Amino acid sequence: MIPTVSVAEIAQYEGQEVKVHGWVTHKTGKGKLLFLRIREGSGFIQAVIFRPNVGDERFAKAKSLTQESSVILVGKVKKDQRAPGIPGGYEIDVSDIEVLQIAEPFPIAPKAHGVDFLLDQRHLWLRSRRQWAILRIRATVIREIRNWLDDNGFVLMDTPILTPSAAEGTTTLFETDFHGTPAYLTQSGQLYNEANIFVFGKVYCFGPTFRAEKSKTRRHLQEFWMVEPEIAFASLEDLLEIEEQFVSHVVQSVLQKHPQELELIERDVNKLESVVPPFPRISYDEAVRMLHAGGFPDFAWGGDFGAPHETYLTEQFDRPVFVHHFPTEAKAFYMEPEPERPEVCRSADLLAPEGYGEIIGGSERMSDPEKLLAAIRKHNLPEEAYDWYLDLRRYGSVPHGGFGLGVERTLAWICGLPHVRETIPYPRLLDRFYP
RNA sequence: UCCUCGGUAGCUCAAUUGGCAGAGCGGUCGGCUGUUAACCGAUUGGUUGUAGGUUCGAGUCCUACCCGAGGAGCCA
Numbered sequence: 001m002i003p004t005v006s007v008a009e010i011a012q013y014e015g016q017e018v019k020v021h022g023w024v025t026h027k028t029g030k031g032k033l034l035f036l037r038i039r040e041g042s043g044f045i046q047a048v049i050f051r052p053n054v055g056d057e058r059f060a061k062a063k064s065l066t067q068e069s070s071v072i073l074v075g076k077v078k079k080d081q082r083a084p085g086i087p088g089g090y091e092i093d094v095s096d097i098e099v100l101q102i103a104e105p106f107p108i109a110p111k112a113h114g115v116d117f118l119l120d121q122r123h124l125w126l127r128s129r130r131q132w133a134i135l136r137i138r139a140t141v142i143r144e145i146r147n148w149l150d151d152n153g154f155v156l157m158d159t160p161i162l163t164p165s166a167a168e169g170t171t172t173l174f175e176t177d178f179h180g181t182p183a184y185l186t187q188s189g190q191l192y193n194e195a196n197i198f199v200f201g202k203v204y205c206f207g208p209t210f211r212a213e214k215s216k217t218r219r220h221l222q223e224f225w226m227v228e229p230e231i232a233f234a235s236l237e238d239l240l241e242i243e244e245q246f247v248s249h250v251v252q253s254v255l256q257k258h259p260q261e262l263e264l265i266e267r268d269v270n271k272l273e274s275v276v277p278p279f280p281r282i283s284y285d286e287a288v289r290m291l292h293a294g295g296f297p298d299f300a301w302g303g304d305f306g307a308p309h310e311t312y313l314t315e316q317f318d319r320p321v322f323v324h325h326f327p328t329e330a331k332a333f334y335m336e337p338e339p340e341r342p343e344v345c346r347s348a349d350l351l352a353p354e355g356y357g358e359i360i361g362g363s364e365r366m367s368d369p370e371k372l373l374a375a376i377r378k379h380n381l382p383e384e385a386y387d388w389y390l391d392l393r394r395y396g397s398v399p400h401g402g403f404g405l406g407v408e409r410t411l412a413w414i415c416g417l418p419h420v421r422e423t424i425p426y427p428r429l430l431d432r433f434y435p
Numbered sequence: 436u437c438c439u440c441g442g443u444a445g446c447u448c449a450a451u452u453g454g455c456a457g458a459g460c461g462g463u464c465g466g467c468u469g470u471u472a473a474c475c476g477a478u479u480g481g482u483u484g485u486a487g488g489u490u491c492g493a494g495u496c497c498u499a500c501c502c503g504a505g506g507a508g509c510c511a
Binding site: 026028029030031032033034035037046048050051052066067080082083084105106107108109110111112113114115116117119172187188190191211213214215216217218220304306307331332333334335361363379404431432 | 436442445446447459460461462466467468469470471472473474502503504505506507508509510511
């Protein structure tokens with residue numbers, strides 16, 4: 001019985017006869033010698049077919065294979081430095097071939113293509129090595145997010161995707177129908193997690209988030225994944241320490257587990273190796289002063305940063321940087337104002353280096369019921385919709401805080417990608433949701 | 436919603452002042468015993484985004500529209 005093996009573990013089978021099943025990604029050759037490169041799932045491997053070894057019939061069959069044809073190969077595993085692939089260095093000296101299907105001409109050739117074309121072919125584009133590498137790193141990022149939180153006392157709480165809240169601008173929410181009542185796809189599980197901390201202390205939710213904004217930029221998706229930890233009794237200072245440990249763990253784990261993928265996508269890993277605590281902390285006031293001195297003399301205190309501002313600020317540091325104490329007016333209603341200086345709030349964003357911008361937004365939450373009610377009224381929010389939220393401040397209210405980390409922006413930064421559209425298998429962009 | 440750029444073969448692009456619509460890749464056929472997006476030879480391939488207009492003649496100029504990209508606004 002010949003074992004069917006995964007390419008990732010091919011080194012264990014050196015000298016043995018094995019079966020490898022997969023898809024043909026490249027075919028080249030030289031007369032009686034034919035080279036196939038096979039994508040198997042766990043990796044890529046070269047197969048060598050030599051006509052005198054396999055006979056004319058099998059050789060002709062191999063020669064008829066087209067890009068993306070599906071095959072089962074039988075052959076001996078040989079070590080050879082010349083063999084390309086991932087992990088590479090090994091090849092299959094083929095003795096027999098079973099052709100499952102000769103693929104029709106594949107639209108995506110091994111060459112440069114335009115974005116429009118590739119996004120229309122996303123279901124096929126995923127088969128390219130680059131997408132394979134990015135999405136494997138994505139899986140690790142998600143796993144390490146969970147691992148770190150699970151290992152540090154956080155309890156997973158799944159918050160609803162269908163929500164009743166018509167709260168603020170419904171224009172940014174996707175509306176759907178809940179048996180005759182308008183319902184909205186979630187923008188955040190935070191408010192629910194503020195309830196959950198009273199049971200578990202430290203919780204997180206992790207799921208898809210939906211934004212119907214007409215945003216058409218390299219860092220916006222209509223549907224993206226966000227992890228939102230929420231912690232009872234946490235101050236802003238506690239949050240920042242948690243965040244820098246958390247983000248560093250994710251980055252260092254990717255470095256450790258995916259050197260080959262990072263090399264394939266040509267990521268400069270030096271820029272990730274420096275991502276260790278502590279991260280620099282600057283106040284919003286300091287950030288504004290830096291902008292004024294750094295070529296943005298007109299930036300007015302009180303506004304949110306635009307993309308060029310974030311890029312400038314992050315270029316001043318070799319690791320992510322916290323900007324804390326944003327103007328209260330510019331932030332959400334539930335953020336706790338600084339007691340001595342209520343025009344700023346106990347909030348902090350984490351900006352990723354190299355111009356990748358905000359990957360975390362977080363804050364201490366208002367814990368006083370009177371102040372929270374006043375804030376809801378000041379923002380013209382429907383009081384009745386927040387009745388349950390105010391309950392949380394009536395029954396054993398405690399200081400608490402939390403943050404949300406966007407998976408795709410984080411992954412775009414870790415992988416050094418110019419656009420978030422490659423960080424999720426099927427991106428939902430403005431006016432584009434096929435396939 | 437606004438600004439800028441773009442749409443020509445399956446893909447990536449070229450086409451001079453308005454004057455015969457082309458190349459590379461891919462596909463097909465043939466050749467080659469170490470290829471790495473191989474190479475060599477042959478061959479296949481077109482409603483120039485859509486509709487209208489100007490002109491002897493439009494890929495090229497004009498008008499409207501459609502689609503896409505980058506950015507802005509927006510983005511608890």
